Amino acid sequence: MNVHNTDAGAALTVRGMSVAYGDKPALSSVDAIFKQGRMSAVVGPNGAGKSTMLKAAMGIIPAISGEALFFGRPLAEARSRVAYVPQRASVDWDFPATVIDVVMMGLYRSLGPFRLIGRSQREFALDCLEDVDMASLANRQIGQLSGGQQQRVFIARALAQKADLLMLDEPFAGVDAATEKTIITLLKKLVAEGGTAVAVHHDLSTVTAYFEDVLILNVRRIANGTVAKAFTDANLAEAYGGRLTQATPVLQKTV
Protein backbone atom coordinates (compact mmCIF):
# COMPACT_ATOMS: atom_id res chain seq x y z
CA MET A 1 0.00 0.00 0.00
CA ASN A 2 2.90 2.33 0.56
CA VAL A 3 3.69 3.61 -2.91
CA HIS A 4 6.24 6.11 -1.67
CA ASN A 5 9.97 5.94 -1.71
CA THR A 6 10.92 4.20 1.52
CA ASP A 7 13.97 6.36 2.09
CA ALA A 8 12.03 9.60 1.74
CA GLY A 9 13.15 12.31 4.16
CA ALA A 10 12.17 12.50 7.79
CA ALA A 11 9.01 14.40 8.72
CA LEU A 12 10.24 14.70 12.29
CA THR A 13 13.73 14.17 13.65
CA VAL A 14 14.28 14.30 17.41
CA ARG A 15 17.89 14.59 18.56
CA GLY A 16 19.19 14.24 22.10
CA MET A 17 15.91 15.45 23.61
CA SER A 18 15.88 15.63 27.42
CA VAL A 19 13.02 16.94 29.54
CA ALA A 20 12.62 17.02 33.33
CA TYR A 21 9.69 17.81 35.60
CA GLY A 22 11.34 19.30 38.66
CA ASP A 23 14.29 16.99 39.31
CA LYS A 24 12.52 13.95 37.87
CA PRO A 25 13.71 13.11 34.34
CA ALA A 26 10.83 12.56 31.92
CA LEU A 27 12.90 12.09 28.78
CA SER A 28 16.56 11.25 28.67
CA SER A 29 18.50 12.12 25.53
CA VAL A 30 16.01 10.62 23.09
CA ASP A 31 16.85 10.27 19.39
CA ALA A 32 14.08 9.31 16.98
CA ILE A 33 13.20 9.57 13.31
CA PHE A 34 9.67 9.62 11.92
CA LYS A 35 9.70 9.17 8.16
CA GLN A 36 7.52 11.00 5.67
CA GLY A 37 4.57 9.07 4.26
CA ARG A 38 4.47 6.65 7.19
CA MET A 39 2.21 5.90 10.14
CA SER A 40 4.30 5.90 13.30
CA ALA A 41 3.35 4.93 16.84
CA VAL A 42 5.01 6.08 20.04
CA VAL A 43 4.50 3.40 22.68
CA GLY A 44 5.72 2.82 26.20
CA PRO A 45 4.43 2.37 29.74
CA ASN A 46 2.68 5.13 31.71
CA GLY A 47 5.09 7.92 32.54
CA ALA A 48 7.46 6.86 29.76
CA GLY A 49 7.43 10.39 28.33
CA LYS A 50 5.41 9.70 25.17
CA SER A 51 3.22 12.83 25.34
CA THR A 52 6.15 14.75 26.77
CA MET A 53 8.22 14.01 23.68
CA LEU A 54 5.49 15.28 21.36
CA LYS A 55 4.95 18.41 23.46
CA ALA A 56 8.66 19.15 23.76
CA ALA A 57 9.09 18.70 20.00
CA MET A 58 6.25 21.21 19.47
CA GLY A 59 7.83 23.66 21.92
CA ILE A 60 4.81 23.43 24.23
CA ILE A 61 7.00 22.41 27.17
CA PRO A 62 10.67 23.38 27.41
CA ALA A 63 13.40 20.82 26.75
CA ILE A 64 16.61 20.86 28.79
CA SER A 65 18.57 19.86 25.75
CA GLY A 66 18.10 18.49 22.26
CA GLU A 67 16.26 19.65 19.19
CA ALA A 68 13.39 18.69 16.93
CA LEU A 69 13.50 19.23 13.19
CA PHE A 70 10.37 19.18 11.04
CA PHE A 71 11.08 18.30 7.40
CA GLY A 72 14.69 19.20 8.19
CA ARG A 73 13.88 22.64 9.55
CA PRO A 74 13.25 24.14 12.97
CA LEU A 75 9.60 24.36 14.02
CA ALA A 76 9.39 28.12 13.44
CA GLU A 77 10.03 27.58 9.72
CA ALA A 78 7.73 24.58 9.35
CA ARG A 79 4.87 25.32 11.75
CA SER A 80 2.22 25.51 9.03
CA ARG A 81 3.10 21.99 7.87
CA VAL A 82 2.45 20.47 11.30
CA ALA A 83 -0.89 19.90 13.05
CA TYR A 84 -0.96 18.90 16.70
CA VAL A 85 -3.94 17.07 18.21
CA PRO A 86 -3.91 17.33 22.02
CA GLN A 87 -5.46 14.80 24.36
CA ARG A 88 -9.22 15.14 24.31
CA ALA A 89 -9.36 15.51 28.09
CA SER A 90 -7.01 18.51 28.06
CA VAL A 91 -9.78 21.01 27.29
CA ASP A 92 -13.01 22.05 28.98
CA TRP A 93 -15.79 20.85 26.66
CA ASP A 94 -18.25 23.17 28.41
CA PHE A 95 -16.69 26.06 26.48
CA PRO A 96 -19.43 28.07 24.71
CA ALA A 97 -18.76 26.97 21.13
CA THR A 98 -20.28 24.79 18.45
CA VAL A 99 -18.61 21.93 16.60
CA ILE A 100 -17.87 24.06 13.52
CA ASP A 101 -16.46 26.88 15.70
CA VAL A 102 -13.82 24.46 16.98
CA VAL A 103 -13.00 23.13 13.50
CA MET A 104 -12.56 26.69 12.23
CA MET A 105 -9.91 27.26 14.92
CA GLY A 106 -7.79 25.04 12.66
CA LEU A 107 -7.83 27.88 10.12
CA TYR A 108 -5.83 30.10 12.50
CA ARG A 109 -2.57 29.83 10.60
CA SER A 110 -4.08 30.32 7.15
CA LEU A 111 -6.31 33.21 8.24
CA GLY A 112 -3.97 34.93 10.66
CA PRO A 113 -5.33 36.99 13.53
CA PHE A 114 -7.56 39.35 11.57
CA ARG A 115 -9.00 37.96 8.34
CA LEU A 116 -12.66 37.16 8.73
CA ILE A 117 -14.07 33.72 8.09
CA GLY A 118 -15.94 33.70 4.78
CA ARG A 119 -18.30 31.30 3.07
CA SER A 120 -15.51 29.29 1.44
CA GLN A 121 -13.73 28.73 4.78
CA ARG A 122 -17.00 27.58 6.31
CA GLU A 123 -17.56 25.16 3.44
CA PHE A 124 -14.04 23.84 3.88
CA ALA A 125 -14.58 23.33 7.63
CA LEU A 126 -17.77 21.41 6.80
CA ASP A 127 -15.79 19.23 4.37
CA CYS A 128 -13.34 18.45 7.18
CA LEU A 129 -16.27 17.46 9.40
CA GLU A 130 -17.65 15.32 6.59
CA ASP A 131 -14.35 13.40 6.56
CA VAL A 132 -14.98 12.31 10.14
CA ASP A 133 -18.76 11.75 9.60
CA MET A 134 -19.66 14.73 11.78
CA ALA A 135 -21.12 17.21 9.26
CA SER A 136 -24.64 16.67 10.58
CA LEU A 137 -23.53 17.85 14.04
CA ALA A 138 -21.79 21.03 12.83
CA ASN A 139 -24.01 23.36 14.83
CA ARG A 140 -24.16 21.29 17.99
CA GLN A 141 -22.81 22.68 21.27
CA ILE A 142 -19.54 20.84 21.98
CA GLY A 143 -20.63 20.04 25.55
CA GLN A 144 -23.25 17.66 24.14
CA LEU A 145 -20.78 15.43 22.29
CA SER A 146 -19.71 11.93 23.29
CA GLY A 147 -16.02 11.17 23.83
CA GLY A 148 -15.67 9.68 20.37
CA GLN A 149 -17.40 12.67 18.77
CA GLN A 150 -15.09 15.05 20.66
CA GLN A 151 -12.08 13.20 19.25
CA ARG A 152 -13.53 13.42 15.73
CA VAL A 153 -13.91 17.19 16.13
CA PHE A 154 -10.25 17.44 17.12
CA ILE A 155 -9.26 15.38 14.08
CA ALA A 156 -11.41 17.60 11.83
CA ARG A 157 -9.70 20.68 13.29
CA ALA A 158 -6.32 19.14 12.43
CA LEU A 159 -7.56 18.39 8.88
CA ALA A 160 -8.52 22.06 8.55
CA GLN A 161 -4.85 22.91 9.12
CA LYS A 162 -3.97 21.13 5.84
CA ALA A 163 -0.75 19.93 7.44
CA ASP A 164 1.74 17.39 6.06
CA LEU A 165 2.45 15.96 9.50
CA LEU A 166 -0.18 15.07 12.11
CA MET A 167 1.03 14.72 15.70
CA LEU A 168 -1.66 12.96 17.75
CA ASP A 169 -1.60 12.51 21.51
CA GLU A 170 -3.57 9.34 22.38
CA PRO A 171 -6.16 9.73 19.59
CA PHE A 172 -7.87 6.44 20.49
CA ALA A 173 -8.05 6.91 24.27
CA GLY A 174 -11.61 6.45 25.51
CA VAL A 175 -13.31 6.47 22.11
CA ASP A 176 -15.90 4.02 20.77
CA ALA A 177 -15.02 1.33 18.23
CA ALA A 178 -16.74 3.14 15.35
CA THR A 179 -14.74 6.31 16.00
CA GLU A 180 -11.49 4.37 16.22
CA LYS A 181 -12.24 2.77 12.84
CA THR A 182 -13.19 6.12 11.25
CA ILE A 183 -10.01 7.79 12.53
CA ILE A 184 -7.62 4.99 11.56
CA THR A 185 -9.17 4.71 8.07
CA LEU A 186 -8.82 8.45 7.61
CA LEU A 187 -5.21 8.52 8.84
CA LYS A 188 -4.28 5.61 6.57
CA LYS A 189 -5.84 7.48 3.63
CA LEU A 190 -3.88 10.65 4.46
CA VAL A 191 -0.66 8.67 4.73
CA ALA A 192 -1.37 6.89 1.43
CA GLU A 193 -1.68 10.35 -0.14
CA GLY A 194 1.78 11.28 1.13
CA GLY A 195 0.97 12.62 4.59
CA THR A 196 2.65 11.56 7.83
CA ALA A 197 1.10 10.62 11.16
CA VAL A 198 2.82 10.23 14.53
CA ALA A 199 0.54 9.02 17.30
CA VAL A 200 1.07 8.34 20.97
CA HIS A 201 -0.59 4.96 21.35
CA HIS A 202 -1.24 2.79 24.37
CA ASP A 203 -2.98 -0.26 22.93
CA LEU A 204 -0.17 -2.67 22.05
CA SER A 205 -2.62 -5.12 20.47
CA THR A 206 -3.33 -2.76 17.55
CA VAL A 207 0.20 -1.49 16.84
CA THR A 208 0.88 -4.04 14.09
CA ALA A 209 -2.49 -3.47 12.45
CA TYR A 210 -2.40 0.31 12.51
CA PHE A 211 1.21 1.41 12.20
CA GLU A 212 4.21 0.93 9.94
CA ASP A 213 6.89 2.37 12.22
CA VAL A 214 7.25 2.51 15.98
CA LEU A 215 9.23 4.27 18.68
CA ILE A 216 9.38 2.30 21.92
CA LEU A 217 10.10 4.65 24.77
CA ASN A 218 10.68 4.46 28.47
CA VAL A 219 12.25 7.79 29.39
CA ARG A 220 15.09 6.76 27.07
CA ARG A 221 14.72 5.29 23.61
CA ILE A 222 14.38 1.51 23.60
CA ALA A 223 13.87 0.98 19.85
CA ASN A 224 12.90 2.98 16.76
CA GLY A 225 12.22 1.54 13.32
CA THR A 226 9.72 -0.46 11.33
CA VAL A 227 7.14 -2.38 13.34
CA ALA A 228 8.53 -5.64 11.93
CA LYS A 229 12.04 -4.92 13.24
CA ALA A 230 11.53 -2.81 16.36
CA PHE A 231 8.26 -4.09 17.84
CA THR A 232 9.78 -7.26 19.28
CA ASP A 233 9.12 -9.14 22.50
CA ALA A 234 12.61 -8.34 23.72
CA ASN A 235 12.21 -4.58 23.18
CA LEU A 236 8.76 -4.55 24.77
CA ALA A 237 10.00 -6.51 27.76
CA GLU A 238 12.80 -3.98 28.16
CA ALA A 239 10.36 -1.05 28.01
CA TYR A 240 7.57 -2.51 30.14
CA GLY A 241 9.65 -4.66 32.47
CA GLY A 242 7.78 -7.73 33.69
CA ARG A 243 4.38 -6.09 33.34
CA LEU A 244 3.79 -7.16 29.77
CA THR A 245 1.91 -10.42 29.80
CA GLN A 246 -1.38 -10.13 27.96
CA ALA A 247 -0.04 -8.28 24.92
CA THR A 248 2.31 -11.05 23.88
CA PRO A 249 -0.21 -13.37 22.14
CA VAL A 250 -1.59 -10.64 19.89
CA LEU A 251 1.87 -9.91 18.56
CA GLN A 252 1.38 -12.84 16.24
CA LYS A 253 -1.72 -11.20 14.79
CA THR A 254 -1.15 -10.30 11.15
CA VAL A 255 -2.11 -7.02 9.50
Next chain:
Amino acid sequence: MDGLYIGLVLVPTLIGVLAAVSCALLGNFLVLRKQSLMGDAVSHVVLPGIVVAFIFTGSMSVGPMLLGAAAAALLSALLIELVRNLGKVEPGAAMGVVFTALFALGVVLLEQSDTRDVHFDVEHALYGNLESLVWLAGMDASSMFEPEALADLPPQLGRLALALVAVIAFLVFFWRQLVVSTFDPVFAHAAGVPVRFVGAALISLVAVVAVTAFEAVGAIITIAMLICPAAAARLMTNRLLPQILWSVFFALVSAVVGFWAAGSGMELIGSGFSVSAAGMIAAVSGAILGLCAVAAPQRKGALGH
Protein backbone atom coordinates in the same frame (compact mmCIF):
# COMPACT_ATOMS: atom_id res chain seq x y z
CA MET B 1 -34.85 65.99 31.97
CA ASP B 2 -33.52 68.89 33.99
CA GLY B 3 -29.93 69.89 34.68
CA LEU B 4 -29.74 68.37 38.11
CA TYR B 5 -30.77 65.07 36.68
CA ILE B 6 -27.93 65.06 34.14
CA GLY B 7 -25.29 66.21 36.60
CA LEU B 8 -26.33 64.32 39.70
CA VAL B 9 -27.74 61.11 38.26
CA LEU B 10 -26.70 60.54 34.64
CA VAL B 11 -23.00 61.30 35.07
CA PRO B 12 -22.38 59.06 38.10
CA THR B 13 -24.56 56.34 36.57
CA LEU B 14 -22.51 56.56 33.37
CA ILE B 15 -19.30 56.23 35.39
CA GLY B 16 -20.71 53.13 37.07
CA VAL B 17 -21.78 51.73 33.69
CA LEU B 18 -18.34 52.29 32.14
CA ALA B 19 -16.59 50.50 35.01
CA ALA B 20 -19.13 47.67 35.05
CA VAL B 21 -19.00 47.05 31.29
CA SER B 22 -15.17 47.08 31.14
CA CYS B 23 -15.00 44.55 33.95
CA ALA B 24 -17.77 42.37 32.49
CA LEU B 25 -16.10 42.17 29.07
CA LEU B 26 -12.81 40.95 30.53
CA GLY B 27 -14.63 38.82 33.08
CA ASN B 28 -15.99 36.53 30.35
CA PHE B 29 -12.48 35.33 29.60
CA LEU B 30 -11.45 35.10 33.26
CA VAL B 31 -14.46 32.88 33.95
CA LEU B 32 -13.86 30.67 30.89
CA ARG B 33 -10.16 30.35 31.76
CA LYS B 34 -11.04 29.41 35.36
CA GLN B 35 -9.11 32.49 36.44
CA SER B 36 -11.91 34.24 38.34
CA LEU B 37 -9.76 34.20 41.46
CA MET B 38 -6.96 35.84 39.48
CA GLY B 39 -9.23 38.80 38.69
CA ASP B 40 -10.12 38.93 42.36
CA ALA B 41 -6.43 38.89 43.31
CA VAL B 42 -5.45 41.59 40.85
CA SER B 43 -8.20 43.95 41.93
CA HIS B 44 -7.12 43.48 45.56
CA VAL B 45 -3.39 43.92 45.15
CA VAL B 46 -3.68 47.14 43.17
CA LEU B 47 -4.61 48.87 46.44
CA PRO B 48 -1.18 48.75 48.13
CA GLY B 49 0.37 49.68 44.78
CA ILE B 50 -1.82 52.74 44.47
CA VAL B 51 -1.21 53.78 48.07
CA VAL B 52 2.57 53.45 47.79
CA ALA B 53 2.53 55.38 44.51
CA PHE B 54 0.49 58.08 46.22
CA ILE B 55 2.89 58.25 49.19
CA PHE B 56 5.85 58.69 46.82
CA THR B 57 4.32 61.19 44.39
CA GLY B 58 1.65 62.85 46.51
CA SER B 59 -0.70 62.90 43.54
CA MET B 60 -3.58 60.80 42.33
CA SER B 61 -2.62 60.90 38.65
CA VAL B 62 -3.11 57.75 36.64
CA GLY B 63 0.49 57.20 35.48
CA PRO B 64 2.16 56.65 38.88
CA MET B 65 -0.86 54.70 40.14
CA LEU B 66 -0.64 52.31 37.20
CA LEU B 67 3.09 51.86 37.81
CA GLY B 68 2.44 51.20 41.50
CA ALA B 69 -0.30 48.73 40.68
CA ALA B 70 1.92 46.95 38.17
CA ALA B 71 4.70 46.69 40.75
CA ALA B 72 2.25 45.33 43.31
CA ALA B 73 0.89 42.80 40.81
CA LEU B 74 4.43 41.63 40.05
CA LEU B 75 5.26 41.39 43.75
CA SER B 76 2.09 39.41 44.39
CA ALA B 77 2.89 36.97 41.58
CA LEU B 78 6.30 36.35 43.16
CA LEU B 79 4.81 36.00 46.63
CA ILE B 80 2.17 33.54 45.38
CA GLU B 81 4.90 31.34 43.88
CA LEU B 82 6.90 31.63 47.10
CA VAL B 83 3.94 30.65 49.31
CA ARG B 84 3.11 27.79 46.96
CA ASN B 85 6.61 26.36 47.03
CA LEU B 86 7.60 27.04 50.64
CA GLY B 87 4.17 26.44 52.15
CA LYS B 88 3.38 23.45 49.89
CA VAL B 89 -0.21 24.62 49.40
CA GLU B 90 -2.40 24.64 46.29
CA PRO B 91 -2.35 27.76 44.06
CA GLY B 92 -5.82 28.93 45.12
CA ALA B 93 -4.82 28.96 48.78
CA ALA B 94 -1.56 30.75 47.99
CA MET B 95 -3.46 33.42 46.02
CA GLY B 96 -6.03 33.81 48.78
CA VAL B 97 -3.36 34.35 51.41
CA VAL B 98 -1.24 36.75 49.35
CA PHE B 99 -3.95 39.01 48.01
CA THR B 100 -5.78 39.45 51.29
CA ALA B 101 -2.47 40.14 53.08
CA LEU B 102 -1.44 42.72 50.48
CA PHE B 103 -4.88 44.33 50.51
CA ALA B 104 -4.70 44.56 54.31
CA LEU B 105 -1.23 46.08 54.02
CA GLY B 106 -2.70 48.63 51.61
CA VAL B 107 -5.45 49.49 54.10
CA VAL B 108 -2.90 49.97 56.92
CA LEU B 109 -0.66 52.14 54.73
CA LEU B 110 -3.65 54.18 53.67
CA GLU B 111 -4.66 54.87 57.28
CA GLN B 112 -1.10 55.95 58.13
CA SER B 113 -0.66 58.29 55.19
CA ASP B 114 -1.98 61.81 54.90
CA THR B 115 -4.58 61.59 52.17
CA ARG B 116 -7.13 63.97 53.66
CA ASP B 117 -7.00 66.60 50.93
CA VAL B 118 -7.44 64.16 48.06
CA HIS B 119 -10.51 62.30 49.29
CA PHE B 120 -8.82 58.98 49.34
CA ASP B 121 -9.36 56.71 52.31
CA VAL B 122 -10.22 53.16 53.23
CA GLU B 123 -13.92 53.62 52.60
CA HIS B 124 -13.29 54.88 49.09
CA ALA B 125 -10.93 52.02 48.41
CA LEU B 126 -13.68 49.57 49.26
CA TYR B 127 -16.81 51.03 47.79
CA GLY B 128 -15.69 54.07 45.90
CA ASN B 129 -17.31 57.39 45.79
CA LEU B 130 -19.80 57.15 42.99
CA GLU B 131 -22.42 59.47 44.51
CA SER B 132 -19.96 62.34 44.72
CA LEU B 133 -18.76 62.08 41.12
CA VAL B 134 -21.31 64.64 40.01
CA TRP B 135 -21.17 67.24 37.28
CA LEU B 136 -22.27 70.51 38.83
CA ALA B 137 -21.54 72.55 35.70
CA GLY B 138 -23.95 70.43 33.70
CA MET B 139 -27.04 72.51 34.33
CA ASP B 140 -28.98 71.47 31.23
CA ALA B 141 -28.64 69.45 28.05
CA SER B 142 -26.91 72.32 26.24
CA SER B 143 -23.94 72.25 28.62
CA MET B 144 -22.93 69.01 26.93
CA PHE B 145 -21.70 71.23 24.10
CA GLU B 146 -19.96 73.90 26.23
CA PRO B 147 -16.22 73.35 26.60
CA GLU B 148 -16.12 75.16 29.94
CA ALA B 149 -18.82 73.02 31.42
CA LEU B 150 -17.32 69.87 29.97
CA ALA B 151 -13.98 70.68 31.62
CA ASP B 152 -15.76 70.34 34.94
CA LEU B 153 -16.77 66.72 34.29
CA PRO B 154 -15.32 64.32 36.86
CA PRO B 155 -11.92 63.15 35.50
CA GLN B 156 -12.87 59.55 36.32
CA LEU B 157 -15.41 59.63 33.48
CA GLY B 158 -12.72 60.21 30.86
CA ARG B 159 -10.33 57.68 32.39
CA LEU B 160 -12.94 54.94 32.55
CA ALA B 161 -14.08 55.72 29.00
CA LEU B 162 -10.47 55.34 27.83
CA ALA B 163 -10.13 52.08 29.74
CA LEU B 164 -13.29 50.76 28.08
CA VAL B 165 -11.94 51.75 24.65
CA ALA B 166 -8.71 49.88 25.46
CA VAL B 167 -10.67 46.78 26.54
CA ILE B 168 -12.81 46.81 23.38
CA ALA B 169 -9.74 47.35 21.17
CA PHE B 170 -7.99 44.40 22.85
CA LEU B 171 -11.00 42.14 22.32
CA VAL B 172 -11.35 43.18 18.66
CA PHE B 173 -7.68 42.91 17.73
CA PHE B 174 -6.88 39.79 19.74
CA TRP B 175 -10.23 38.06 19.39
CA ARG B 176 -9.06 34.97 17.54
CA GLN B 177 -5.91 34.49 19.65
CA LEU B 178 -7.90 35.02 22.84
CA VAL B 179 -10.63 32.53 21.91
CA VAL B 180 -8.28 29.81 20.64
CA SER B 181 -5.91 30.09 23.60
CA THR B 182 -8.80 30.17 26.09
CA PHE B 183 -10.45 27.02 24.71
CA ASP B 184 -7.32 24.97 23.99
CA PRO B 185 -4.02 26.54 25.10
CA VAL B 186 -1.98 23.47 24.07
CA PHE B 187 -3.33 23.51 20.53
CA ALA B 188 -2.97 27.30 20.40
CA HIS B 189 0.66 27.08 21.40
CA ALA B 190 1.33 24.43 18.75
CA ALA B 191 -0.41 26.57 16.10
CA GLY B 192 1.83 29.51 16.93
CA VAL B 193 -0.63 31.66 18.91
CA PRO B 194 1.29 33.86 21.38
CA VAL B 195 -0.49 32.16 24.30
CA ARG B 196 1.57 33.66 27.12
CA PHE B 197 1.46 37.17 25.67
CA VAL B 198 -2.33 37.05 25.27
CA GLY B 199 -2.75 35.75 28.83
CA ALA B 200 -0.46 38.44 30.24
CA ALA B 201 -2.24 41.13 28.22
CA LEU B 202 -5.61 39.99 29.60
CA ILE B 203 -4.42 40.15 33.22
CA SER B 204 -2.67 43.50 32.60
CA LEU B 205 -5.91 44.95 31.24
CA VAL B 206 -7.75 43.69 34.33
CA ALA B 207 -5.17 45.62 36.37
CA VAL B 208 -5.62 48.77 34.24
CA VAL B 209 -9.39 48.60 34.65
CA ALA B 210 -9.05 47.91 38.38
CA VAL B 211 -6.79 50.94 38.81
CA THR B 212 -9.00 53.31 36.83
CA ALA B 213 -12.14 51.99 38.50
CA PHE B 214 -10.65 52.10 41.97
CA GLU B 215 -11.23 55.62 43.26
CA ALA B 216 -14.47 55.96 41.29
CA VAL B 217 -16.29 52.78 42.18
CA GLY B 218 -13.98 50.92 44.57
CA ALA B 219 -12.81 47.36 44.87
CA ILE B 220 -16.19 45.76 45.61
CA ILE B 221 -17.70 46.69 42.25
CA THR B 222 -14.58 45.68 40.35
CA ILE B 223 -14.56 42.22 41.89
CA ALA B 224 -18.31 41.71 41.50
CA MET B 225 -18.33 42.98 37.93
CA LEU B 226 -15.40 40.81 36.83
CA ILE B 227 -17.31 37.66 37.78
CA CYS B 228 -21.08 38.07 38.22
CA PRO B 229 -22.23 39.33 34.77
CA ALA B 230 -20.01 36.84 32.89
CA ALA B 231 -21.00 33.90 35.08
CA ALA B 232 -24.70 34.81 34.70
CA ALA B 233 -24.29 35.28 30.94
CA ARG B 234 -22.71 31.83 30.59
CA LEU B 235 -25.99 30.41 31.89
CA MET B 236 -28.01 32.23 29.22
CA THR B 237 -26.36 30.86 26.07
CA ASN B 238 -23.99 28.28 24.64
CA ARG B 239 -22.27 30.63 22.18
CA LEU B 240 -19.40 32.95 23.04
CA LEU B 241 -20.46 36.16 21.31
CA PRO B 242 -24.02 36.06 22.69
CA GLN B 243 -22.51 35.32 26.12
CA ILE B 244 -20.41 38.48 25.91
CA LEU B 245 -23.42 40.56 24.82
CA TRP B 246 -25.48 39.14 27.70
CA SER B 247 -22.69 40.00 30.15
CA VAL B 248 -22.64 43.61 28.89
CA PHE B 249 -26.42 43.76 29.26
CA PHE B 250 -26.25 42.41 32.82
CA ALA B 251 -23.49 44.89 33.70
CA LEU B 252 -25.63 47.76 32.34
CA VAL B 253 -28.69 46.61 34.27
CA SER B 254 -26.66 46.17 37.47
CA ALA B 255 -25.13 49.65 37.23
CA VAL B 256 -28.35 51.49 36.34
CA VAL B 257 -30.69 49.60 38.67
CA GLY B 258 -28.08 49.53 41.45
CA PHE B 259 -27.45 53.26 41.31
CA TRP B 260 -31.16 54.00 41.23
CA ALA B 261 -31.98 51.59 44.04
CA ALA B 262 -29.24 52.98 46.28
CA GLY B 263 -30.77 56.46 46.10
CA SER B 264 -34.35 56.80 44.98
CA GLY B 265 -35.14 53.17 45.62
CA MET B 266 -34.35 53.45 49.31
CA GLU B 267 -36.66 56.47 49.56
CA LEU B 268 -39.44 54.48 47.92
CA ILE B 269 -39.33 51.80 50.57
CA GLY B 270 -39.44 54.49 53.25
CA SER B 271 -35.82 54.41 54.31
CA GLY B 272 -34.69 57.88 55.31
CA PHE B 273 -31.15 57.55 53.97
CA SER B 274 -29.59 56.22 50.81
CA VAL B 275 -27.00 53.42 50.74
CA SER B 276 -23.69 52.97 48.93
CA ALA B 277 -24.30 52.92 45.20
CA ALA B 278 -21.30 50.67 44.55
CA GLY B 279 -22.49 48.19 47.16
CA MET B 280 -26.00 48.20 45.68
CA ILE B 281 -24.67 47.71 42.12
CA ALA B 282 -22.61 44.70 43.27
CA ALA B 283 -25.64 43.34 45.14
CA VAL B 284 -27.85 43.67 42.04
CA SER B 285 -25.27 41.82 39.94
CA GLY B 286 -25.24 39.06 42.54
CA ALA B 287 -29.04 38.90 42.46
CA ILE B 288 -28.95 38.58 38.64
CA LEU B 289 -26.49 35.70 38.92
CA GLY B 290 -28.74 34.03 41.50
CA LEU B 291 -31.75 34.44 39.22
CA CYS B 292 -29.87 32.97 36.25
CA ALA B 293 -28.65 30.03 38.31
CA VAL B 294 -32.27 29.16 39.07
CA ALA B 295 -34.04 30.04 35.83
CA ALA B 296 -31.61 30.49 32.92
CA PRO B 297 -31.96 28.23 29.86
CA GLN B 298 -28.41 26.78 29.75
CA ARG B 299 -27.80 26.32 33.44
CA LYS B 300 -27.33 22.55 33.09
CA GLY B 301 -24.66 22.94 30.40
CA ALA B 302 -22.50 25.26 32.44
CA LEU B 303 -22.76 23.52 35.78
CA GLY B 304 -21.66 20.16 34.46
CA HIS B 305 -23.62 17.02 33.94
